[in-house]
Structures are given as structure tokens and as C-alpha cells.
Amino acid sequence: MTYRNYHKKVEKICKIIEKNKNLITTSRKGHNHRDLQFKIKQTKIETAQLDSILSIEKDWIDCEASVSVGQINRKTIPKKKMVPSLPEGDNFTVGGCLGGLALGSNSYIHGFFNNNVIDFDIVLGNGDLVRNVSKKNHSDLYYGIGGTYGTMGIITRVKMKLIDCENYVKINYLHYKSFNEFYSDFSLRIKEQKDDFIEAFVNSKNDFTIVCANFVKEIRKEEILIIKDKSILKQRHMCIYAQIANKKDFNYLRLVDYLERYSYSAFWGHYLYTPYKLRDYLYAGLVYSLIPRKMIQGDGLNVGKYFLAANQIVGDYARDEHVLTTDIGVPLSNLRKALELVDEMTETYPLWICPSKDNYHPDKTFSTRRKDICEDNMIIDVGIYGIKNSNIDSKIINQTFEKFSFANGVFKGFFSTCYFEYNQFWEHFDKNKYDQLRKKYHASSNFMDIYEKITYRNDSKKIAKNTLRSKLFTFFGKGYLRQINMNKKKLIK
Numbered sequence: 165m166t167y168r169n170y171h172k173k174v175e176k177i178c179k180i181i182e183k184n185k186n187l188i189t190t191s192r193k194g195h196n197h198r199d200l201q202f203k204i205k206q207t208k209i210e211t212a213q214l215d216s217i218l219s220i221e222k223d224w225i226d227c228e229a230s231v232s233v234g235q236i237n238r239k240t241i242p243k244k245k246m247v248p249s250l251p252e253g254d255n256f257t258v259g260g261c262l263g264g265l266a267l268g269s270n271s272y273i274h275g276f277f278n279n280n281v282i283d284f285d286i287v288l289g290n291g292d293l294v295r296n297v298s299k300k301n302h303s304d305l306y307y308g309i310g311g312t313y314g315t316m317g318i319i320t321r322v323k324m325k326l327i328d329c330e331n332y333v334k335i336n337y338l339h340y341k342s343f344n345e346f347y348s349d350f351s352l353r354i355k356e357q358k359d360d361f362i363e364a365f366v367n368s369k370n371d372f373t374i375v376c377a378n379f380v381k382e383i384r385k386e387e388i389l390i391i392k393d394k395s396i397l398k399q400r401h402m403c404i405y406a407q408i409a410n411k412k413d414f415n416y417l418r419l420v421d422y423l424e425r426y427s428y429s430a431f432w433g434h435y436l437y438t439p440y441k442l443r444d445y446l447y448a449g450l451v452y453s454l455i456p457r458k459m460i461q462g463d464g465l466n467v468g469k470y471f472l473a474a475n476q477i478v479g480d481y482a483r484d485e486h487v488l489t490t491d492i493g494v495p496l497s498n499l500r501k502a503l504e505l506v507d508e509m510t511e512t513y514p515l516w517i518c519p520s521k522d523n524y525h526p527d528k529t530f531s532t533r534r535k536d537i538c539e540d541n542m543i544i545d546v547g548i549y550g551i552k553n554s555n556i557d558s559k560i561i562n563q564t565f566e567k568f569s570f571a572n573g574v575f576k577g578f579f580s581t582c583y584f585e586y587n588q589f590w591e592h593f594d595k596n597k598y599d600q601l602r603k604k605y606h607a608s609s610n611f612m613d614i615y616e617k618i619t620y621r622n623d624s625k626k627i628a629k630n631t632l633r634s635k636l637f638t639f640f641g642k643g644y645l646r647q648i649n650m651n652k653k654k655l656i657k
């Protein structure tokens with residue numbers, strides 16, 4: 165029955181695309197910290213209807229493309245199974261994670277999300293459906309899809325690997341006062357692969373915390389740090405970062421809460437995006453009320469909704485001048501240099517450090533390192549999410565990070581504001597390989613080119629500045645950020 169429904173839904177999408185003469189995009193706003201004005205002029209494919217889990221067996225789960233991480237976790241964890249390398253928030257979708265790029269704190273063992281995909285279906289720009297794309301079937305598309313950000317086709321189904329898990333995790337927080345001590349332990353733990361999950365935080369220049377989580381079978385219920393819902397009043401207790409800031413040594417969580425820990429707090433972004441004090445409720449409320457209802461996908465007054473609302477606003481480039489949301493890829497071996505650069509350019513703290521195995525394959529274009537430059541198979545995602553404390557232009561900061569990552573054989577996350585220069589971008593990535601793949605799978609004239617899609621457009625700033633929403637946000641947002649800045653010292657001791 166579910167597969168029959170799935171086929172009906174896909175047939176509908178195929179028909180729309182077959183008749184279409186325009187460029188095509190998904191209707192989803194998703195996790196994109198950049199201008200999405202281009203969507204207005206394109207044919208939007210309603211992917212939200214692809215929201216059913218189709219089948220689950222011992223070693224795999226098969227889902228329609230808009231099934232969310234939250235849906236999967238709730239289905240698999242009771243069976244003591246989980247999908248490796250899912251991003252750690254509940255509202256990412258499997259189509260977005262495959263078509264974009266995603267990782268989690270067990271990616272250091274399992275690689276990026278796309279590395280754990282068994283097969284998928286995709287509707288091409290001519291309306292044809294290609295079924296069961298896998299390592300053996302259309303392998304060029306299987307390896308090539310990662311990081312193409314919706315420029316190859318509309319993914320409709322994704323089948324993923326399942327691994328064993330337990331219902332609870334113990335989280336250990338290891339605190340360090342010097343980079344050398346931190347780095348030596350961090351790289352050793354990564355090499356030994358003894359932890360089920362690992363990530364780290366740079367709290368301030370000489371303050372580091374490794375966070376490692378391991379499955380536990382038995383636990384005294386009163387020891388678990390539980391969050392019953394996503395109420396904005398409770399999320400602070402849940403936030404991993406609050407544990408770090410308070411220099412805790414360990415705590416226990418239900419696995420589902422661990423795996424979705426950043427949807428409650430948007431990393432520590434709730435200090436940026438959601439209320440901190442009474443006055444902030446006002447600011448957030450005002451900002452929130454300016455957003456047209458149809459753009460808001462959550463229900464109830466929850467953090468996910470605020471997060472989505474904040475996402476909408478961040479598309480205004482004006483905000484980038486106050487708040488940074490950007491990820492730098494760097495080999496583990498050059499982490500020190502990356503952190504020095506971030507400090508020099510932004511003085512933004514805390515920083516998220518998430519390792520991922522790269523699993524190079526020659527048919528990958530945007531989801532792997534340049535092997536000729538970077539020998540290290542362990543890539544670190546340095547996440548910079550917070551208040552910019554320098555006076556350097558956001559554009560210059562991002563361009564410096566982009567060049568730095570490329571020079572290291574890796575790249576900066578495409579979901580955030582990108583200012584790549586055309587030549588530099590295509591010197592790093594293989595344009596010929598990308599163009600050939602697009603031609604072969606009928607994407608060239610039906611889906612936007614990736615460079616065009618992800619890089620900053622010159623007219624963006626003008627559009628953003630001229631809207632009432634943008635002007636009001638800048639006015640209220642500045643006050644809101646000042647408020648957060650004033651409280652920062654209390655948060656990071």
C-alpha cells in the first residue's frame with residue numbers, strides 16, 4: 165500500500181516535470197542560510213508530500229525523500245537501530261541530506277550521510293524516473309549526487325543502512341586548557357574509534373571540550389536528563405552547550421534526545437534566535453510576527469518554529485554582518501591553523517568541531533576532498549555559529565575561509581552564505597565531471613547550475629535592504645544581539 169502510494173506521488177511529479185519548460189526547484193525552504201529569491205521564478209516541486217516511511221528491515225530503512233530525521237529516529241530506536249551519520253536535529257530530510265551534505269557525531273566512523281545510502285530514486289529534468297541508483301546501478305550518479313544541492317534532479321526515495329544502538333547514551337565532557345592537550349586526546353580518540361559518537365567545542369581561545377557519547381544498556385531512570393517536549397522554556401536545560409559551559413563531567417540522555425540535541429537549542433543558537441530574557445521574547449515575537457504564515461512550517465509555539473523563522477531572516481544578507489553561520493572543512497592535521505584563522509577573523513565562540521571520515525571516490529565531486537592536496541582521510545567541520553566580534557566584512561571573512569579550505573583540499577559548507585569566485589571554485593571542483601553528469605541525466609537545462617545557486621548574487625543585498633521586514637529585523641535584531649552580547653560572559657565561564 166505504501167509503495168503503491170509512493171508510485172502515485174512520483175508519477176505526479178514525473179508528469180509535472182515532463183511538461184515543464186522552466187528551471188525546477190523544491191518547494192522547501194530547508195536549511196539554507198542564503199538568498200532563495202531564485203525560487204520565485206522557478207517551477208516548485210512540492211516534495212513535502214513525500215513524507216512516508218516505506219519499509220524497515222533489520223539492516224535498512226526505506227523512506228520517501230521528505231521523511232525527517234525525527235520520523236526516522238522514532239521508528240528505528242525502539243528497534244535498537246539507527247541510521248548512521250544523520251545530522252543531529254529533527255527537521256532535516258533524507259532527500260536534503262543526500263542532495264545537500266550532512267554529517268553527525270558518528271561520521272568519524274561512518275563517513276558523511278551519503279556514504280550510508282544504499283540506493284535512491286530520482287526524477288530527472290526530462291520527467292524520467294531513475295530507480296534504485298546504487299553503487300552498481302548508475303554508480304556515477306550514486307557517487308556524484310552528494311553536495312549537488314538540488315541541481316541534479318528531484319530525489320523521491322532514499323534507502324539507508326541501519327546500525328545497532330541502545331536506548332540511552334552516557335555523555336562525557338573532557339575539558340582542556342591548551343590546544344596541544346586537547347588535540348592529542350582528540351586525535352587519539354578519533355584514531356581508536358572507541359567512542360560511539362565524538363565531537364568537540366572551542367569555548368574560547370584556550371578552552372576546549374571533547375564531548376564523547378557511548379551507548380549504555382541499563383540506566384537508573386532518575387539519572388537521565390529528560391526533555392519532555394520542545395517548550396522554549398525547557399530547551400536551555402537540554403542544551404549540550406549549557407553542560408559544557410557549566411563544566412559538567414558527564415550526564416545521561418535518551419538516545420533520541422542526544423541525536424536531536426541541536427534541534428532544541430540550534431547548537432547554542434537559542435541565545436541568538438530564541439528568547440533569553442523577557443525583553444527578548446518581545447524582540448523574537450516581533451520578528452516572528454513579520455514572517456508570513458505560509459512560510460512557517462512548524463506547529464505550536466516551539467523552538468523548531470523559531471529556528472525556521474530565524475532561517476528565513478538569515479537569508480537577508482544584512483544579518484550576516486552580525487551573526488555568522490558558516491562551516492569550514494579542514495583536515496584534522498591542520499585544525500590548529502583553522503582555529504587560529506577563525507579567531508583572527510571573527511573572535512566568534514563557541515565553535516563546533518565535528519570529524520568525518522571522507523571516503524574518497526573518484527566519481528564524487530562536491531562531497532569529498534581533493535586527494536592530490538589532502539592526504540588526511542579525517543575531515544573536520546569547524547562550525548562557526550554565533551555573533552561576529554570583529555569589524556571585518558562578512559564577505560571578506562567568508563572568502564578567506566573559502567580560500568583556506570580549498571588550499572587544504574577541502575571546502576566550506578554550501579548551505580551557508582558563499583562568496584566563491586568563479587575561477588577559484590572551478591579550479592577546485594571538476595567542472596567537466598559535473599557538467600557531463602548533468603548532461604547525461606538531463607539536468608543541464610532544467611536545474612540551476614550549482615555555482616549560480618549557492619553563491620552570493622549581487623542583487624541580493626539590494627533586495628534584502630529594501631524590504632520592510634529586513635529593515636525592521638535589523639532594527640530589532642541589533643538590539644536583540646546587543647542583549648545577548650551583554651549576557652555572553654555569564655554563558656561562557
Ligand SMILES: Cc1cc2nc3c(=O)[nH]c(=O)nc-3n(C[C@H](O)[C@H](O)[C@H](O)COP(=O)(O)OP(=O)(O)OC[C@H]3O[C@@H](n4cnc5c(N)ncnc54)[C@H](O)[C@@H]3O)c2cc1C
Binds near residue numbers: 256257259315317
Ligand atoms: C542552521 C543550520 C544548521 C545545520 N546543522 C547541521 C548539522 O548539525 N549537521 C549537518 O550535517 N548539517 C547541518 N546543516 C547543513 C544541512 O544538513 C544541509 O544543508 C542539508 O542538506 C539540509 O537538509 P534539509 O533536509 O534541510 O534540506 P534542504 O535545506 O531543503 O535542501 C538542501 C539542498 O538539497 C536539495 N534538496 C532537498 N530536497 C531534495 C530532493 N528531494 N531532491 C533533490 N534535492 C533536494 C535542495 O535543493 C537544497 O539545495 C545545517 C544547516 C543550517 C542552515
